[in-house]
Amino acid sequence: xxxxxxxxxxxxxxxxxxxxxxxxxxxxxxxxxxxxxxxxxxxxxxxxxxxxxxxxxxxxxxxxxxxxxxxxxxxxxxxxxxxxxxxxxxxxxxxxxxxxxxxxxxxxxxxxxxxxxxxxxxxxxxxxxxxxxxxxxxxxxxxxxxxxxxxxxxxxxxxxxxxxxxxxxxxxxxxxxxxxxxxxxxxxxxxxxxxxxxxxxxxxxxxxxxxxxxxxxxxxxxxxxxxxxxxxxxxxxxxxxxxxxxxxxxxxxxxxxxxxxxxxxxxxxxxxxxxxxxxxxxxxxxxxxxxxxxxxxxxxxxxxxxxxxxxxxxxxxxxxxxxxxxxxxxxxxxxxxxxxxxxxxxxxxx
Amino acid sequence: xxxxxxxxxxxxxxxxxxxxxxxxxxxxxxxxxxxxxxxxxxxxxxxxxxxxxxxxxxxxxxxxxxxxxxxxxxxxxxxxxxxxxxxxxxxxxxxxxxxxxxxxxxxxxxxxxxxxxxxxxxxxxxxxxxxxxxxxxxxxxxxxxxxxxxxxxxxxxxxxxxxxxxxxxxxxxxxxxxxxxxxxxxxxxxxxxxxxxxxxxxxxxxxxxxxxxxxxx
Numbered sequence: 267x268x269x270x271x272x273x274x275x276x277x278x279x280x281x282x283x284x285x286x287x288x289x290x291x292x293x294x295x296x297x298x299x300x301x302x303x304x305x306x307x308x309x310x311x312x313x314x315x316x317x318x319x320x321x322x323x324x325x326x327x328x329x330x331x332x333x334x335x336x337x338x339x340x341x342x343x344x345x346x347x348x349x350x351x352x353x354x355x356x357x358x359x360x361x362x363x364x365x366x367x368x369x370x371x372x373x374x375x376x377x378x379x380x381x382x383x384x385x386x387x388x389x390x391x392x393x394x395x396x397x398x399x400x401x402x403x404x405x406x407x408x409x410x411x412x413x414x415x416x417x418x419x420x421x422x423x424x425x426x427x428x429x430x431x432x433x434x435x436x437x438x439x440x441x442x443x444x445x446x447x448x449x450x451x452x453x454x455x456x457x458x459x460x461x462x463x464x465x466x467x468x469x470x471x472x473x474x475x476x477x478x479x480x481x482x483x484x485x486x487x488x489x490x491x492x493x494x495x496x497x498x499x500x501x502x503x504x505x506x507x508x509x510x511x512x513x514x515x516x517x518x519x520x521x522x523x524x525x526x527x528x529x530x531x532x533x534x535x536x537x538x539x540x541x542x543x544x545x546x547x548x549x550x551x552x553x554x555x556x557x558x559x560x561x562x563x564x565x566x567x568x569x570x571x572x573x574x575x576x577x578x579x580x581x582x583x584x585x586x587x588x589x590x591x592x593x594x595x596x597x598x599x600x601x602x603x604x605x606x607x608x609x610x611x612x613x614x615x616x
Numbered sequence: 617x618x619x620x621x622x623x624x625x626x627x628x629x630x631x632x633x634x635x636x637x638x639x640x641x642x643x644x645x646x647x648x649x650x651x652x653x654x655x656x657x658x659x660x661x662x663x664x665x666x667x668x669x670x671x672x673x674x675x676x677x678x679x680x681x682x683x684x685x686x687x688x689x690x691x692x693x694x695x696x697x698x699x700x701x702x703x704x705x706x707x708x709x710x711x712x713x714x715x716x717x718x719x720x721x722x723x724x725x726x727x728x729x730x731x732x733x734x735x736x737x738x739x740x741x742x743x744x745x746x747x748x749x750x751x752x753x754x755x756x757x758x759x760x761x762x763x764x765x766x767x768x769x770x771x772x773x774x775x776x777x778x779x780x781x782x783x784x785x786x787x788x789x790x791x792x793x794x795x796x797x798x799x800x801x802x803x804x805x806x807x808x809x810x811x812x813x814x815x816x817x818x819x820x821x822x823x824x825x826x827x828x829x830x831x832x833x
Contacts, residue, residue: 291690291693291694291697291724291727291728292648292651292652292723292724292727292728292731293651293652293720293723293724293727294694294697294698294701294720294724295652296652297649297652297653300649300652311756312753315753315755315756318755319755323826324824324825324826325816326755326759326826327755327758327759327762327826327828328762328812328815328816328819329812329816330755330759330762330763331758331759331760331761331762331763331765331766332762332763332766332770332808332809332811332812332815333808333809333812334759334760334762334763335762335763335765335766335767335769335770335808336770336804336805336808338763338767338770338771339767339770339771339773339774339804340774340801340804340805342771342774343774343778343797343800343801345794345797355801364805372756372759375756376756376759376760376763377763379760380740380760380763380764380767382731383731383734383735383740383743384735384740386686386690386728386731386732386735387690389648389652389724389727389728389731390644390645390648390727390730390731391648391649391652391727448701459704460700463700477794477798478794478797478798478801480798481794481795481797481798481799481801481802482798482801482802482805483802484798484802485798485799485801485802485803486802486805486806489802489806490806493809
């Protein structure tokens with residue numbers, strides 16, 4: 267790895283100077299959850315590959331190989347956030363906006379496999395879970411949000427806004443899926459707490475992801491708008507016009523993401539968190555004798571993270587603010603796009 | 617170029633290096649599954665797995681310091697996760713917080729070292745051939761082979777583009793602005809797409825049908 271100067275093209279996680287890991291490592295998920303997600307992920311990947319092969323034929327390998335390498339290289343570009351902290355693109359929604367949902371998920375799978383085997387970012391046993399979260403839910407689920415939104419708002423402006431909104435929701439959905447997988451690993455007591463924290467942290471990461479995705483999509487819209495046409499782009503994207511299933515999937519995905527923000531409210535009532543915790547698994551066995559009255563107001567059975575008491579409120583706020591911010595940003599960026607009449611000129615210039 | 621630190625160990629010729637990639641892949645998978653299936657606090661089992669690993673590391677000739685360094689590199693995020701998960705772990709009441717958290721850490725470390733030994737003794741190309749022979753679909757394997765080929769090319773390309781951009785828009789600030797970096801990625805996409813078309817044309821001209829052949833086959 268090069269000794270980078272400060273312009274921040276860094277190595278992936280695990281290499282000196284690389285970003286911290288974003289993927290689930292080994293031993294965090296229980297064996298049951300690992301096996302279940304591996305089966306789901308494997309089946310989903312096989313299906314995506316089959317769909318793609320039918321569309322692209324022998325072109326699949328070249329296009330998917332280079333595009334996976336593109337996402338891998340794009341992840342090296344570090345975006346300065348503040349005070350030495352930097353973030354990078356995740357790329358699931360970007361890939362499926364540019365290439366269609368099936369290609370998007372295959373690209374994510376290839377990137378995850380290389381990161382797992384060569385850079386040890388993400389565990390071998392968690393490869394399935396990581397693919398479910400980022401490939402199936404991130405790329406394909408993100409596309410399910412993108413496609414109907416894009417159709418509702420015609421033109422390049424609609425493409426940009428839809429891509430950014432989909433990027434934001436896909437990050438949230440992926441983090442929610444991680445909370446579910448943890449709960450399935452036998453840590454049910456954690457579910458709401460982890461969900462709340464995940465939603466909180468990822469509402470920030472999601473804004474960054476939406477912004478980077480938007481910047482890249484805007485660039486492509488300015489230079490090669492033809493590549494983002496629904497049909498006749500790089501890959502024929504499912505043009506099944508106005509299919510009602512797309513709306514159902516999109517609605518479901520968005521409401522799940524919103525539910526992630528509202529969930530912590532379920533335990534925001536006084537002692538609610540402790541109650542849920544005791545009831546569901548902070549204690550050795552949920553069927554054990556009723557919880558004895560706790561001797562101290564600050565029982566030590568739970569890690570006290572700062573602000574935990576307000577987690578519910580903070581998370582819901584983050585959800586509302588984040589959604590507004592992403593809408594605002596995408597609206598603002600869409601204003602800079604050329605009006606349709608200029609599109610011909612841009613094309614000629616390329 | 618972000619090559620991983622293990623690259624220079626991969627061409628060594630220990631018995632582990634010469635072993636069929638399929639055997640190593642299956643052994644590593646079995647080891648990782650065994651490790652994550654071990655119960656919390658089963659320190660003797662961890663010790664046994666650690667001995668097996670130590671033996672493998674000894675044969676492979678990968679310097680233990682190298683492995684320790686990579687383990688430490690991933691230690692902080694994993695430790696954070698372990699600290700977050702331990703308080704509500706089912707085994708917590710019986711064994712205590714520290715035991716649960718360090719069990720998660722220990723098992724993660726064992727799995728990670730297994731993967732390091734696998735990666736350190738097997739060139740990625742051989743690993744992919746092994747996957748193919750184990751029944752992973754050809755399209756996926758060929759895609760990964762392609763990705764491995766162009767990963768370095770594209771990372772170098774984005775580095776060149778960033779250098780060029782810095783040279784043209786010189787400022788005292790170290791980092792480029794977000795919209796510049798976004799444009800950089802967009803440009804990289806367009807160049808990659810055009811490169812893919814050129815490569816594909818050239819491959820068609822040379823009789824490409826969809827499968828990568830190597831001299832080992």
